[in-house]
Amino acid sequence: MSTLVELNDICVHFDQRKVLDNVSLRLNRGEITTLIGPNGAGKSTLVKVLLGLQRQFSGQVTKTKGLKIGYVPQKLKLNDSLPLNVDRFLQLAGKYSRQEINDALKLVGAEHLAHSNMHSLSGGETQRVLLSRALLQRPDLLVLDEPAQGVDVQGQIDLYDLIDTIRHRFNCAVFMVSHDLHLVMAKTDDVVCLHHHICCSGAPADIAQHPSYIALFGHNHQQSLAFYHHQHDHHHHDLAGQPVTGEATDCSHHSHGHHHD
Template sequence: MSALIELQDICVDFNQLRVLDRVNLILSKGKITTLIGPNGAGKSTLVKVLLGLHTPVSGKVLKSKNIKIGYVPQKLKLNDTLPLTVERFLKLAGKYSRQELTEALRLVGAEHLAKNDMHNLSGGENQRVLLARSLLQRPDILVLDEPAQGVDVQGQIDLYDLINTIRLRFGCGVFMVSHDLHLVMAKTDEVICLHHHVCCSGTPETITKHPSYIELFGNRSRDTLAFYHHNHEHHHHDLSGQPVKGDAGTCSHHSHGHHQHD
């Protein structure tokens, strides 16, 4: 896997307090990395360093040449008094043709929302539109800050499915921030547990057994961990998560408690 972004020994201070302490991180093409940690662990600061919005006091940020980063923020502050359709919102992203805008919405299963008002979208719909906007520039890496915030459980499953489909289709890297592992685990290649420094990192299965993880999140979160299994053997989905027409296969979504893979 080729590295897209590498952070080396990143340190960040706020008011003489060390928020990030010697953080190392490699984000690669085609790989989903999830950053978890309790509130106040420095997750948002790390995202700002990645995006080039915050300069660390020490350490290096190495990015591959001409890298395009698509950013999906947690919340978007829109002026409530201004009517703004989804289509118009996407046009604000730059000079893209109507065909490109429609294609971006189609990719995230939100084509039907084009004429809808941005203010009236559900949490899941809003995330899909923000994803569509970030896909317009065909990013090498997608950075998503708490994408499942304010989205119901089924919506989260669909959203993580969609992110995974985008990763497979475009071969881009994905860096996701989450405050709990929950459903995100099933689609993640690597988990990084942050509490001002990297406490532990590895596959979802190994992380949940790590003493640092258990100390931060407790055994309880292990028991409630939903590994979401998706049976893809007999059928295919299109990008909006719908089974492909003429496909008689069944799709099983299981969301259940702690489950170990041998």
């Protein structure tokens, strides 16, 4: 299995306060890893360390040589008074050809939005456009910070399906931050539960039963997980409209050698 990024014993302090405490994890090509944890748990700080935006830390970050990272931020800050359509927004991402921009929009099912105003997109449409921007450079690692915020439930399901499809198509690693697990569950290989340190990590079904997870998120999450899996198996379709069966809930075939208790 090819490891693209390895974090070892990452510690970050802000004003004597430990935000990250000996965090270690591995991101492997072709795998989706979801980072969960309550607000203020250090999730965004960990993303910044991973992206090289947080310089003050102890520990070690090892990245594969020439690693290309595509990043989908949590919030897009645009100047409301400037007219900006999707096509122009993507042109600002770098020197990409018309064909490359069209292909990126097509990949995320957003080619019809090319001439739409960025300011008038829905939450789900904005996420697709941001995803297409991240895909322009054909990343080895795709990092998404709370991609489902401001997106309705069906939109979230579609978004996670899309991310899953992209992972297979590009054989990239995906590192996704979420404060809520039940919708992500069906599509993720590995879950890392963070509360300044790693409370637990492993396959989604195992994490849902883990005492640390239950202590942080409560039992109601387990009920919604069961409900989601039930719903998911009943009406699930992939991007081409084909029903997806079986693999949505079967996470048991992945082996994980890096559990932290």
